Amino acid sequence: MTDGLLLIHAFPLDASMWEPQITGLPGVALAAPNLPGFGGTPLSEGTLTMDAAADAVAEAASREGLDRVVVCGLSLGGYVAFAFWRRHQDRVSGLVLANTRAVADDEEGKQRRLALAERLRSEGNVLVDNPPPLLSEGASEELWDRVKGIIARQPAEAIAAVSTGMAERPDSTGDLGGIDVPTLVITSTGDTLI
Numbered sequence: 001m002t003d004g005l006l007l008i009h010a011f012p013l014d015a016s017m018w019e020p021q022i023t024g025l026p027g028v029a030l031a032a033p034n035l036p037g038f039g040g041t042p043l044s045e046g047t048l049t050m051d052a053a054a055d056a057v058a059e060a061a062s063r064e065g066l067d068r069v070v071v072c073g074l075s076l077g078g079y080v081a082f083a084f085w086r087r088h089q090d091r092v093s094g095l096v097l098a099n100t101r102a103v104a105d106d107e108e109g110k111q112r113r114l115a116l117a118e119r120l121r122s123e124g125n126v127l128v129d130n131p132p133p134l135l136s137e138g139a140s141e142e143l144w145d146r147v148k149g150i151i152a153r154q155p156a157e158a159i160a161a162v163s164t165g166m167a168e169r170p171d172s173t174g175d176l177g178g179i180d181v182p183t184l185v186i187t188s189t190g191d192t193l194i
Helices: 015-024 050-063 076-087 107-123 141-152 156-168 173-178
Strands: 002-008 066-074 092-098 183-186
Touching: 002 015, 002 050, 002 076, 015 141, 050 066, 050 076, 050 156, 066 076, 076 092, 076 156, 076 173, 107 156
Parallel strands: 002 066, 066 092, 092 183
Antiparallel strands: none
16 A cells, blocks of 8 residues: 545536646556546435545545545535545545635525535436536636536436535534644635635
8 A cells, every 4th residue: 555645526526627637647646536426436325425425535545555645625525525534534644625615504505505406306417507616707618618518427416415415514613623634725716616
């Protein structure tokens, strides 16, 4: 087993979002797994909790031969990174928390996520035509097309399952003071969501 990098994707994308980073880091031991239900992987339950997602990416890292990892989570991936920290702390050598937050959703935010999940289950992948504000206002049309293409490949049920899981996620603020590994927090003034 070896040390490496674990990349966790954003909502509602799959691990293909990391292709530029993967090709830009030749020789780096890494895993960029799809969360259950995404990128053609099976969905095991109706709600994808952050704990279940953390366990799934831990298993994927093990399959890639990675014992200890720097966990890099973008947006939803950050919520999974916090769960990974709580559940697999002995495997974490560092954290990169990118455009994410430790706080749980307030009641209004939870209801929006649950309503989206219900709509996805009844209408299909409605995010293809109306994606969340994942990119900055200045993002190129080419980048938006790539993001929309990734969203279009994801099953509505998988997106609904993780939306429900995000609504139910615990507040991770209490974990912040106990993080004792090097941690990089990245955000941007161009981020329209966080």
